[in-house]
Amino acid sequence: xxxxxxxxxxxxxxxxxxxxxxxxxxxxxxxxxxxxxxxxxxxxxxxxxxxxxxxxxxxxxxxxxxxxxxxxxxxxxxxxxxxxxxxxxxxxxxxxxxxxxxxxxxxxxxxxxxxxxxxxxxxxxxxxxxxxxxxxxxxxxxxxxxxxxxxxxxxxxxxxxxxxxxxxxxxxxxxxxxxxxxxxxxxxxxxxxxxxxxxxxxxxxxxxxxxxxx
Amino acid sequence: xxxxxxxxxxxxxxxxxxxxxxxxxxxxxxxxxxxxxxxxxxxxxxxxxxxxxxxxxxxxxxxxxxxxxxxxxxxxxxxxxxxxxxxxxxxxxxxxxxxxxxxxxxxxxxxxxxxxxxxxxxxxxxxxxxxxxxxxxxxxxxxxxxxxxxxxxxxxxxxxxxxxxxxxxxxxxxxxxxxxxxxxxxxxxxxxxxxxxxxxxxxxxxxxxxxxxxxxxxxx
Numbered sequence: 001x002x003x004x005x006x007x008x009x010x011x012x013x014x015x016x017x018x019x020x021x022x023x024x025x026x027x028x029x030x031x032x033x034x035x036x037x038x039x040x041x042x043x044x045x046x047x048x049x050x051x052x053x054x055x056x057x058x059x060x061x062x063x064x065x066x067x068x069x070x071x072x073x074x075x076x077x078x079x080x081x082x083x084x085x086x087x088x089x090x091x092x093x094x095x096x097x098x099x100x101x102x103x104x105x106x107x108x109x110x111x112x113x114x115x116x117x118x119x120x121x122x123x124x125x126x127x128x129x130x131x132x133x134x135x136x137x138x139x140x141x142x143x144x145x146x147x148x149x150x151x152x153x154x155x156x157x158x159x160x161x162x163x164x165x166x167x168x169x170x171x172x173x174x175x176x177x178x179x180x181x182x183x184x185x186x187x188x189x190x191x192x193x194x195x196x197x198x199x200x201x202x203x204x205x206x207x208x209x210x211x212x213x214x
Numbered sequence: 215x216x217x218x219x220x221x222x223x224x225x226x227x228x229x230x231x232x233x234x235x236x237x238x239x240x241x242x243x244x245x246x247x248x249x250x251x252x253x254x255x256x257x258x259x260x261x262x263x264x265x266x267x268x269x270x271x272x273x274x275x276x277x278x279x280x281x282x283x284x285x286x287x288x289x290x291x292x293x294x295x296x297x298x299x300x301x302x303x304x305x306x307x308x309x310x311x312x313x314x315x316x317x318x319x320x321x322x323x324x325x326x327x328x329x330x331x332x333x334x335x336x337x338x339x340x341x342x343x344x345x346x347x348x349x350x351x352x353x354x355x356x357x358x359x360x361x362x363x364x365x366x367x368x369x370x371x372x373x374x375x376x377x378x379x380x381x382x383x384x385x386x387x388x389x390x391x392x393x394x395x396x397x398x399x400x401x402x403x404x405x406x407x408x409x410x411x412x413x414x415x416x417x418x419x420x421x422x423x424x425x426x427x428x429x430x431x432x433x434x
Contacts, residue, residue: 090231103223103304103310104215
């Protein structure tokens with residue numbers, strides 16, 4: 001069964017065409033990488049898929065629901081990690097997650113579990129502003145899985161993650177559908193059986209192995 | 215999900231952040247004291263003219279302090295890219311907006327707790343419950359309007375310029391009714407009850423309107 005069915009997604013920022021006619025189908029528990037140069041439209045596509053941005057034209061169905069009309073209902077399904085971690089610098093790592101538990105309607109007990117998953121238990125009481133960039137990114141990943149979403153949308157989550165990003169990201173993506181935008185083709189190959197390549201806002205095509213599209 | 219719980223969580227988060235960073239309240243409190251001091255030196259204040267001059271100074275200072283306080287509510291969220299994270303949750307945008315407005319009002323009330331005794335000290339005007347009540351009533355409507363415009367302008371570059379241009383015209387009813395209430399509380403002619411009634415009407419009107427607008431402003 002397909003969790004995402006996107007048809008002709010197009011987005012304009014004013015006169016600027018950021019994304020043009022992208023079609024995409026993602027099956028349940030399938031992982032797909034999105035590759036492309038800077039400005040290729042990866043972030044725009046991911047923001048649309050995360051329902052953070054409405055496409056100018058085109059249709060998007062997530063879990064059988066129309067993403068434009070039912071986006072609030074879909075928020076339970078989606079865990080999204082944006083380009084910037086978007087944390088509250090004055091709050092500790094645990095407080096950041098506790099705050100989002102309140103917004104997600106998730107029990108506070110989930111915070112400790114998530115801190116263990118992303119390996120931040122030892123810095124739970126440290127303010128987000130005092131965490132390294134990699135730790136902040138881990139915390140943002142933790143926030144994205146707080147409500148145990150079925151679909152993960154990750155925009156360059158490997159940036160400054162440190163260590164072996166594939167191990168952490170692979171663990172988070174296991175059992176979930178996931179779309180991962182990255183510049184790291186090796187990481188994309190390791191984590192995602194399928195790859196979508198964007199160039200100047202257009203889909204160059206999808207492939208089951210990166211070398212095919214290179 | 216309980217919208218009241220969400221609003222309280224958002225307000226608590228904002229107040230805790232301010233408590234830890236002390237970014238705004240100390241600076242605003244200093245601004246208030248300095249503005250009152252300048253007002254005190256700028257006018258020839260005596261016991262006869264103080265009740266007519268002090269309310270004007272009070273509302274002028276409150277308006278500028280409010281612009282700073284409400285201007286930061288959504289600007290900070292945009293700068294640290296946390297607003298999108300908040301809006302990506304199933305929480306209602308109205309509850310998020312209410313929480314932000316509640317926290318900003320709380321910070322302004324703290325500033326008012328500095329301003330009203332200082333006004334009494336510098337101008338020798340009475341520090342009464344009636345004055346406090348009028349200022350608090352005005353704060354509710356001003357906070358609702360200030361926060362909605364703060365959310366609207368947060369995504370544009372010239373937000374510091376745009377916020378006063380959008381907000382000040384709609385704050386005028388609060389300044390007029392609030393000014394009248396404070397003047398009559400300080401012993402000048404005029405109906406205090408009528409002015410308070412107007413403030414309550416304006417509060418209801420603008421809280422309802424901004425609540426209706428919040429969903430569209432935050433969602434898109």
